[in-house]
Amino acid sequence: RNAHGNITNKQHQYKTRYDKQRADPHYSINDRVLIRRHGLKNKLEPKYSMTSQIIIQEKHPLYVVKDETTQSLHEFASSGIPDVMCQSSMYANDCTNEELIENEKCSEKEFISKLKRRLDKLARHAAASGSLEGEPTSVMIEKQCVLIDQLCTRLDL
Structure with missing residues (x-):
């Protein structure tokens, strides 16, 4: 039992x-x-x-x-x-379509901010390791800005 x-x-x-x-x-x-x-x-x-x-x-x-x-x-x-x-x-x-679009835009903004932080970290690492002579040059900073702008336009932000 x-x-x-x-x-x-x-x-x-x-x-x-x-x-x-x-x-x-x-x-x-x-x-x-x-x-x-x-x-x-x-x-x-x-x-x-x-x-x-x-x-x-x-x-x-x-x-x-x-x-x-x-x-x-x-x-x-x-x-x-x-x-x-x-x-x-x-x-x-x-979720409504507007909420889905808003959620997608928020995730894209987070992704871009992560990319910006990684680019800055990469530039600091390159400067510290000596692969760049001194601080990042204005040309390097301009290239990073162009890359970020292209990402923003492709992601419709």
Whole structure:
């Protein structure tokens, strides 16, 4: 009796630990998804449908999906829909386009500031190691400024 209780308890612990790391996607009606294809003939065939399919009815974790080409209806569990589609749809729902653009610009500004610091550190190292005669020349500083300006224009800042 005690061993049976221990086994059941451990199974429950393993399941809860596994479920913490597992994605549990929720889809809504009219979401476009890819569906896992079962019964593949060979390993080179695609694992997922080639065309996106539309969710017609939702009752989590089961979804009724309509194939756009054949207009046929199929029922799938959320495990048959790839995690990639789930993550992109969840991320798109959380942020607007303006927020995504703003986040991208912030990361680009951080990248440029890191590049500036590295260029300054490189110039100080070159001056300290003697590869440059004395302090960085105005020509070297001008080259660094041109490089930074080119990076700014390419990154649309």
